[in-house]
Amino acid sequence: MSDSREPVAIGSTPLSIDDVVAVARHGAPVLLTEEAALAVKDMRVRMLAGLDADGPPVYGLTTGVGDLYDVSVAPEHVSSAQLKMLKSHACGVGEPYPPEVMRAMILLIVRAMAQGRSGVGLGLVETLVAMLNRGVTPWSPGRGSVGYLIGTAHIGLVTAGLGRAYFEGELLPGAEAMRRAGLPVLELGPREGHALVSGTYEVTAMAALAVHDARLLTAAADIAAAMSLEALRGNDRAFDPRVQQVRPHPGQAATAANLRALLDGSAIVAAHRHHRLQDPLSLRCAPQVHGSVRDALDYAERTVTIEANSVTDNPLFSVAGDELTAHTGGNGHGAPVAMALDVLAIAVTHLLNISERRTDRLTNAHFSELPAFLAAPGGEDSGFMIPQYVAASLAAEARALAQPASVHNIPTSAMQEDHVSMGVPAGWQARQAVEYAQQGLGIEILAAAQGLEHHGTLRPGAGTGAAYRAVRERVAALEEDREMYPDLAAARELVADGSLVAAVEAVVGGLAR
Structure with missing residues (x-):
C-alpha cells in the first residue's frame, strides 16, 4: 500500500x-x-x-x-x-x-x-x-x-x-x-x-476512529445550527461573548465563537434581529448543548490518546540492573476507554437530538414561517416531510445506543475475569451513534439550505453562505418532489468526509472542533 x-x-x-x-x-x-x-x-x-x-x-x-x-x-x-x-x-x-x-x-x-x-x-x-x-x-x-x-x-x-x-x-x-x-x-x-x-487494542482502535469522527461532527453541527437560525429568522444575541463569559465552560465559549464567525455579515440576521425577543432553545442554546459535547469529547480524546500510547499487555517486563521482573497486572482491563466510548455515544446523541428538533422547526409551518414541509404550494408535494421522520427515527435509535454498555458486566473465564469492560460493545454503539448523527445533521443541513431559498436576495453569513454553496454543489434545491434517498446520502457524505467543514473553513478560517 x-x-x-x-x-x-x-x-x-x-x-x-x-x-x-x-x-x-x-x-x-x-x-x-x-x-x-x-x-x-x-x-x-x-x-x-x-x-x-x-x-x-x-x-x-x-x-x-x-x-x-x-x-x-x-x-x-x-x-x-x-x-x-x-x-x-x-x-x-x-x-x-x-x-x-x-x-x-x-x-x-x-x-x-x-x-x-x-x-x-x-x-x-x-x-x-x-x-x-x-x-x-x-x-x-x-x-x-x-x-x-x-x-x-x-x-x-x-x-x-x-x-x-x-x-x-x-x-x-x-x-x-x-x-x-x-x-x-x-x-x-x-x-x-x-x-x-x-491488550486493549481492539477497543482503543474503535475509540480513536470514533473520537476523530465525532470531533468533525461538532463543527458540522455548528454550521447546521447557524444555517437553521438564518432560515428560521433567528437572532444571534444569545451568542454574545458577554453571555458566555459568566458561564465559562470551554466548549460553550468555543461554540458561540464558531456561531458568530459563521453568521458574520449575515443580512438575514440583520433584517430579523428584532423579529422575536428570543429564539427556541434548539437555536438559542446551541452553545450550551454543542459546547457540552465538545467538553465531553475533550475527556474522551484525552483518555484514548493516553491509552493509545500505553502498554496494556499482561504480563509486563522490566529490568533493574541485570534483574528481569515479570509484572502481572490489570492494564488490559478496558474500563477507561469503555467509559469514554459510553460518554461519546451520549454526547453525539445530544447533537442528533437537538439537530432533529431544528429540522422539525424548519419543516413545521406552525412555527417556521416557511412553506409547510418546505414544499411547493398546492398540497401535492410532501417536500421534507419524510426526511424529518428519518431524523426522528435515527434520534430514537441513538437514544438506545446511548445507554451505557460498560456497566453491563458479565463474568468470564470461570470467575477469574469476574469484571470485564464491555468496551467493544461500547465501541460499536458509539460508532453507530456517530453514523446516525452524521445522517441526522445532513438532513438538517439540507432542510436549512431549502429554507434559505425563501429569503430572497438577503445575503447569508460568510460561513453559512459557504455551507449553502457546498450543499448546492451536490444537491439541487427541491422544486418538486423527487426521490430523496440520494439527496440524504449525499448530505451525509458531505458531513462525514469533512467536505462541508472544509468549504466553510476556507472562507471563515479554522473552526473549533
Missing part, C-alpha cells in the same frame, strides 16, 4: 488520534525507529535468557491463561502454546470489523510492543509494520469481544499464515495474502501469541 502522506514514526514520539486515522483510514506508511527496534530486541534477549523451568511462573508464558493461570505449561510446549492460544481465541462472530478498525488495531499493537515491555521478538513487530505498509489487512468478525482478545487473535493468525486477510481488495486465506504481499509467515515463539491478544 503506497501513500503520499508523511510516515507515522513509532518510537519515542507519542501517537495522536490523527496518526491513527492517517494509518488506518488513509494508508499513511509506518516507520519503526531504530530506538524502538533496539528496545524490542533488548527485552527479547533478556526475557529468553530469564526463562527458567525452575523459576517463578510467568502468566501466559509458562502457565495457561484466564482461569488456567495456575496450570504450568511444559517447557517444550511454551512456543506451541502461543499459536494454540491464537486459534482458540479467534472465535468472533457476526459482521466483520471494517478494515480501518483492523488497521488501527495493528498500529496500536505495534506502538505498545515497540516500548520493549512485552518480550516479543523484533520479527513480529516488523511483520506487523510490513502488513500495514503493504496492505495486508486481517479479517475478523466484529462481535463476541468483551473488550479484547477477538480481533487481535485474528490478526495473530495471519502473521502465522492462518486466518483470512484482505489484499488489494480481495479476501484471501492468510497465507496467500502474505505470499502476494511478499511477506514471510512467522513461527511464533514464546510470548508472541499472548502478547497479541492481551
Whole structure:
C-alpha cells in the first residue's frame, strides 16, 4: 500500500488520534525507529535468557491463561502454546470489523510492543509494520469481544499464515495474502501469541476512529445550527461573548465563537434581529448543548490518546540492573476507554437530538414561517416531510445506543475475569451513534439550505453562505418532489468526509472542533 502522506514514526514520539486515522483510514506508511527496534530486541534477549523451568511462573508464558493461570505449561510446549492460544481465541462472530478498525488495531499493537515491555521478538513487530505498509489487512468478525482478545487473535493468525486477510481488495486465506504481499509467515515463539491478544487494542482502535469522527461532527453541527437560525429568522444575541463569559465552560465559549464567525455579515440576521425577543432553545442554546459535547469529547480524546500510547499487555517486563521482573497486572482491563466510548455515544446523541428538533422547526409551518414541509404550494408535494421522520427515527435509535454498555458486566473465564469492560460493545454503539448523527445533521443541513431559498436576495453569513454553496454543489434545491434517498446520502457524505467543514473553513478560517 503506497501513500503520499508523511510516515507515522513509532518510537519515542507519542501517537495522536490523527496518526491513527492517517494509518488506518488513509494508508499513511509506518516507520519503526531504530530506538524502538533496539528496545524490542533488548527485552527479547533478556526475557529468553530469564526463562527458567525452575523459576517463578510467568502468566501466559509458562502457565495457561484466564482461569488456567495456575496450570504450568511444559517447557517444550511454551512456543506451541502461543499459536494454540491464537486459534482458540479467534472465535468472533457476526459482521466483520471494517478494515480501518483492523488497521488501527495493528498500529496500536505495534506502538505498545515497540516500548520493549512485552518480550516479543523484533520479527513480529516488523511483520506487523510490513502488513500495514503493504496492505495486508486481517479479517475478523466484529462481535463476541468483551473488550479484547477477538480481533487481535485474528490478526495473530495471519502473521502465522492462518486466518483470512484482505489484499488489494480481495479476501484471501492468510497465507496467500502474505505470499502476494511478499511477506514471510512467522513461527511464533514464546510470548508472541499472548502478547497479541492481551491488550486493549481492539477497543482503543474503535475509540480513536470514533473520537476523530465525532470531533468533525461538532463543527458540522455548528454550521447546521447557524444555517437553521438564518432560515428560521433567528437572532444571534444569545451568542454574545458577554453571555458566555459568566458561564465559562470551554466548549460553550468555543461554540458561540464558531456561531458568530459563521453568521458574520449575515443580512438575514440583520433584517430579523428584532423579529422575536428570543429564539427556541434548539437555536438559542446551541452553545450550551454543542459546547457540552465538545467538553465531553475533550475527556474522551484525552483518555484514548493516553491509552493509545500505553502498554496494556499482561504480563509486563522490566529490568533493574541485570534483574528481569515479570509484572502481572490489570492494564488490559478496558474500563477507561469503555467509559469514554459510553460518554461519546451520549454526547453525539445530544447533537442528533437537538439537530432533529431544528429540522422539525424548519419543516413545521406552525412555527417556521416557511412553506409547510418546505414544499411547493398546492398540497401535492410532501417536500421534507419524510426526511424529518428519518431524523426522528435515527434520534430514537441513538437514544438506545446511548445507554451505557460498560456497566453491563458479565463474568468470564470461570470467575477469574469476574469484571470485564464491555468496551467493544461500547465501541460499536458509539460508532453507530456517530453514523446516525452524521445522517441526522445532513438532513438538517439540507432542510436549512431549502429554507434559505425563501429569503430572497438577503445575503447569508460568510460561513453559512459557504455551507449553502457546498450543499448546492451536490444537491439541487427541491422544486418538486423527487426521490430523496440520494439527496440524504449525499448530505451525509458531505458531513462525514469533512467536505462541508472544509468549504466553510476556507472562507471563515479554522473552526473549533
